Amino acid sequence: MNDNQANILEEALTRFVGIYFRGEQSDVDEFIGQYPQCKAQLKKRIQDLQEIDSLFDSLVQADESDFEDTATGQELVGQKVENFEIIEIIGRGGMGVVYLARDTRLKRSVAIKSMPAQLKNDSTARMRFSREAELLASLNHPNIAVIHDIIEQEDVTGYLVLEYVPGETLIERIKREPLELEETLSIARQIAEAVSAAHEKGVVHRDLKPGNIKLTPDGRVKVLDFGLAKPSVSEGMDIEITSTEPSHIIGTPAYMSPEQARGNPTDHRTDIWSFGCIIYQMLTSHSPFESDTATDTLARIIERQPDWELLPNEIPKKIRALLQRCLEKDPERRLGNIADAAIEIGETLSRPAAPVRTLWRWAMAIGFTVAVIVVGLNIGRWREQLPDVVSQGRIKSLAVLPLENLSGDPNQEYFSDGMTEALMTELSKIGTLRVISRQSVMQYKGMDKTLPEIARELDVDAVVEGSVLRVAERVRISAQLICTVPEQHLWADNYDRDFGDILILWSEVAQAIARQIEITLTPDLQARLTAGRSINPEMYEAYLKGMFHLNKFTPEGTKKGLTYLHQAIEKDPTDPLPYAGLESTLKSAIGQMLQSALYMTFADQL
Amino acid sequence: MKPIDDQKTQHLVALAKEGNQPALNQLCSVYGERVRRIIRFRLDTKLRPKLDSIDIVQDALILALGGLKDFTYRNEGDFLRWLSRIAENKLHDISKKFHASKRDIRKEISFKREGSSTDGRFYGAAEPIGTTTPSVIMRKKEALDRLEKALDTLKPEYKEVIVLKRIEGLTHAEIAERLNKSTNAVPMLLFRAMAALTIAYGKD
Numbered sequence: 001m002n003d004n005q006a007n008i009l010e011e012a013l014t015r016f017v018g019i020y021f022r023g024e025q026s027d028v029d030e031f032i033g034q035y036p037q038c039k040a041q042l043k044k045r046i047q048d049l050q051e052i053d054s055l056f057d058s059l060v061q062a063d064e065s066d067f068e069d070t071a072t073g074q075e076l077v078g079q080k081v082e083n084f085e086i087i088e089i090i091g092r093g094g095m096g097v098v099y100l101a102r103d104t105r106l107k108r109s110v111a112i113k114s115m116p117a118q119l120k121n122d123s124t125a126r127m128r129f130s131r132e133a134e135l136l137a138s139l140n141h142p143n144i145a146v147i148h149d150i151i152e153q154e155d156v157t158g159y160l161v162l163e164y165v166p167g168e169t170l171i172e173r174i175k176r177e178p179l180e181l182e183e184t185l186s187i188a189r190q191i192a193e194a195v196s197a198a199h200e201k202g203v204v205h206r207d208l209k210p211g212n213i214k215l216t217p218d219g220r221v222k223v224l225d226f227g228l229a230k231p232s233v234s235e236g237m238d239i240e241i242t243s244t245e246p247s248h249i250i251g252t253p254a255y256m257s258p259e260q261a262r263g264n265p266t267d268h269r270t271d272i273w274s275f276g277c278i279i280y281q282m283l284t285s286h287s288p289f290e291s292d293t294a295t296d297t298l299a300r301i302i303e304r305q306p307d308w309e310l311l312p313n314e315i316p317k318k319i320r321a322l323l324q325r326c327l328e329k330d331p332e333r334r335l336g337n338i339a340d341a342a343i344e345i346g347e348t349l350s351r352p353a354a355p356v357r358t359l360w361r362w363a364m365a366i367g368f369t370v371a372v373i374v375v376g377l378n379i380g381r382w383r384e385q386l387p388d389v390v391s392q393g394r395i396k397s398l399a400v401l402p403l404e405n406l407s408g409d410p411n412q413e414y415f416s417d418g419m420t421e422a423l424m425t426e427l428s429k430i431g432t433l434r435v436i437s438r439q440s441v442m443q444y445k446g447m448d449k450t451l452p453e454i455a456r457e458l459d460v461d462a463v464v465e466g467s468v469l470r471v472a473e474r475v476r477i478s479a480q481l482i483c484t485v486p487e488q489h490l491w492a493d494n495y496d497r498d499f500g501d502i503l504i505l506w507s508e509v510a511q512a513i514a515r516q517i518e519i520t521l522t523p524d525l526q527a528r529l530t531a532g533r534s535i536n537p538e539m540y541e542a543y544l545k546g547m548f549h550l551n552k553f554t555p556e557g558t559k560k561g562l563t564y565l566h567q568a569i570e571k572d573p574t575d576p577l578p579y580a581g582l583e584s585t586l587k588s589a590i591g592q593m594l595q596s597a598l599y600m601t602f603a604d605q606l
Numbered sequence: 607m608k609p610i611d612d613q614k615t616q617h618l619v620a621l622a623k624e625g626n627q628p629a630l631n632q633l634c635s636v637y638g639e640r641v642r643r644i645i646r647f648r649l650d651t652k653l654r655p656k657l658d659s660i661d662i663v664q665d666a667l668i669l670a671l672g673g674l675k676d677f678t679y680r681n682e683g684d685f686l687r688w689l690s691r692i693a694e695n696k697l698h699d700i701s702k703k704f705h706a707s708k709r710d711i712r713k714e715i716s717f718k719r720e721g722s723s724t725d726g727r728f729y730g731a732a733e734p735i736g737t738t739t740p741s742v743i744m745r746k747k748e749a750l751d752r753l754e755k756a757l758d759t760l761k762p763e764y765k766e767v768i769v770l771k772r773i774e775g776l777t778h779a780e781i782a783e784r785l786n787k788s789t790n791a792v793p794m795l796l797f798r799a800m801a802a803l804t805i806a807y808g809k810d
Contacts, residue, residue, distance in 0.1 A: 009805070010801055010802070010805065013801035013804055013805065014797045014798050014800075014801040015797075016801075017796075017797040017800040017801050017804075018793070018794075018797045021793075021796070021797065021800075044808060045804050045805065045808055048804045048807050048808045049800065049804045051749065051807075052753060052800075052803060052804060052807055055746060055749055055750060055753055056772040056773070058746060059640055059643055059644060059750070059773070060640070060644075060682075060683050060686055060687075060772070060773060060775065061682060061683070062614075062615065062636045062637070062640070062682065
């Protein structure tokens with residue numbers, strides 16, 4: 001368009017504004033027809049003018065729906081819905097209003113969410129909503145906010161009663177200050193575990209974003225807003241309530257997957273994409289595709305690669321690769337299972353010499369070396385001055401949590417319990433370390449308490465947890481050492497051994513842990529810890545069963561236990577283990593006033 | 607769009623005058639973002655970043671609504687202009703304070719933005735669960751941002767006449783008085799200004 005045309009356009013437009021503002025009736029097409037030189041341009045500008053006009057209108061005049069949107073539920077504050085006193089509105093979104101409420105019956109705080117108004121007249125969507133709520137209720141995952149109840153009422157939309165999660169959202173956390181790599185990975189792993197648990201049940205979140213993730217004051221991650229009212233398109237019911245139509249996009253589309261941005265069907269992989277965006281944002285403080293406008297953001301999601309240069313250098317290669325797999329635009333090429341992400345992140349976290357720390361050490365080492373040369377200090381001393389994530393000797397007490405019985409067979413409990421005890425025995429050899437007794441620890445078996453809670457109750461600096469699985473003559477064991485304040489995975493390893501070498505295995509585990517908590521292995525301690533030896537598997541089996549029954553402290557258990565210990569002695573009379581078992585049983589039995597009966601049995605059997 | 611009948615706002619204003627908290631909250635939700643936008647349109651660009659601290663608008667609104675007793679409701683436009691005027695005065699007060707203490711607004715960081723203007727923590731939400739306020743005005747965020755940018759490219763006289771007409775709702779005679787022009791000259795000035803705005807708005 002040349003200057004002349006521009007002038008004509010401006011004049012035409014000015015004339016049109018006059019007609020428009022004076023409210024004169026005019027046929028727009030006829031008006032445009034008078035300017036054949038810039039017909040298309042003029043038409044476009046007239047549309048712009050009308051848009052601007054309505055923008056000004058909406059600015060100075062509230063819209064009916066404004067009141068509806070904001071009023072909904074406001075009148076509920078201070079009211080009671082069944083046994084819930086509505087205290088205040090704590091959130092508002094496309095999905096309805098969220099209230100903080102007090103459950104007067106159970107005397108606890110809950111979050112109450114009104115069901116999306118769209119569900120009011122849609123029985124299919126309502127059914128799916130209820131079904132998904134049921135699925136979610138069955139999830140019972142520590143990183144997913146729990147659904148307590150659904151309140152259904154006639155004529156009005158119902159309510160969901162949810163766990164109230166205090167604390168800041170991940171987006172608030174990111175904005176507050178940059179996250180450390182370890183913290184990022186620990187949060188990412190918990191998100192991945194939550195999402196993976198949901199995916200296993202067929203629940204897809206579809207709106208995973210830092211605003212939907214809460215960090216509780218005790219350091220746990222809780223994912224909110226799972227799956228509800230976001231029906232799966234792939235099921236053929238294409239009522240996407242979170243519509244992709246720009247005017248209905250509520251909040252930011254920055255975490256939308258390319259298939260969502262295109263309005264294509266989505267499945268669980270859409271969550272994996274969003275998960276990638278969240279990790280990226282935790283690492284760089286920027287979401288990978290966010291732009292000034294929603295339209296731009298959507299275009300970037302579809303077309304552009306995130307700026308990989310922004311990622312800090314110290315990020316382990318594995319995590320970088322994982323992130324790139326999550327942010328594959330084509331869902332077919334994307335990471336297919338978020339459980340894999342949880343595992344990979346877990347492995348990176350448990351590796352004690354994560355690259356970040358190595359780098360740090362090197363940087364510090366160089367700095368120190370220079371200083372040492374200049375000042376002429378004893379070079380041999382510098383290493384111990386290096387800062388480490390866990391300072392030396394900070395861990396003075398430790399609890400071995402009941403190892404998980406991975407077989408799922410209750411008849412194998414004796415084995416996992418026995419392994420727990422074997423590890424405790426091994427660790428108790430480290431004189432400077434206080435290892436919590438078996439009785440105190442066993443109460444946590446199968447209990448759903450957080451590590452910080454357990455650590456606080458037992459008053460320990462660290463815990464060891466893990467799992468055991470026995471398949472025929474092979475034993476597979478995983479163990480990890482977790483420092484509790486701040487919660488930090490210090491070490492983890494997997495072992496796969498012959499059953500007969502089990503004691504050797506435990507002494508290796510104990511040595512590894514001793515090294516982690518930087519206990520100096522004196523020659524004496526070293527000797528005690530390496531005293532692991534091969535054993536007769538049949539003897540050991542009988543011994544473990546015996547101890548398992550004896551530890552029940554019931555007359556019947558005692559009887560069975562002693563029978564097994566006796567068998568153990570028969571299998572290998574040279575092994576001291578069963579004798580030690582008998583001795584300790586005798587001691588505690590005496591203490592428990594079972595003395596006479598037991599003594600008789602015992603004397604008989606000897 | 608359905609223009610709201612004045613009665614709703616009037617009713618809320620009446621309730622708020624009596625100290626009804628939900629009514630006050632609702633007025634804030636409906637008008638808070640509008641007030642912020644209006645002030646942005648009127649302000650010169652240097653002061654704008656201060657406005658992005660949502661707290662100022664909120665404080666101003668609370669202040670304004672606290673003074674509701676002195677306000678006689680005539681119509682919605684009136685109410686909104688009255689609100690935004692108080693908020694803007696408050697903003698100027700604050701900026702004067704900053705000038706007085708010889709601080710440069712452009713370097714002022716204590717008014718750091720807390721999230722975007724649409725993150726829904728505007729009112730009444732002590733602990734938002736990461737949700738947004740889907741009010742009509744929020745949904746038009748992008749278009750309004752664009753309009754604001756277009757307004758900034760206009761010559762001051764154009765910008766002023768548009769604001770006086772479309773936001774302040776003044777008559778041609780009143781505008782003429784403000785701009786020191788003859789009443790007859792106002793319509794043409796306004797049309798030219800709007801045409802220029804439309805062209806600026808359409809440009810990419």
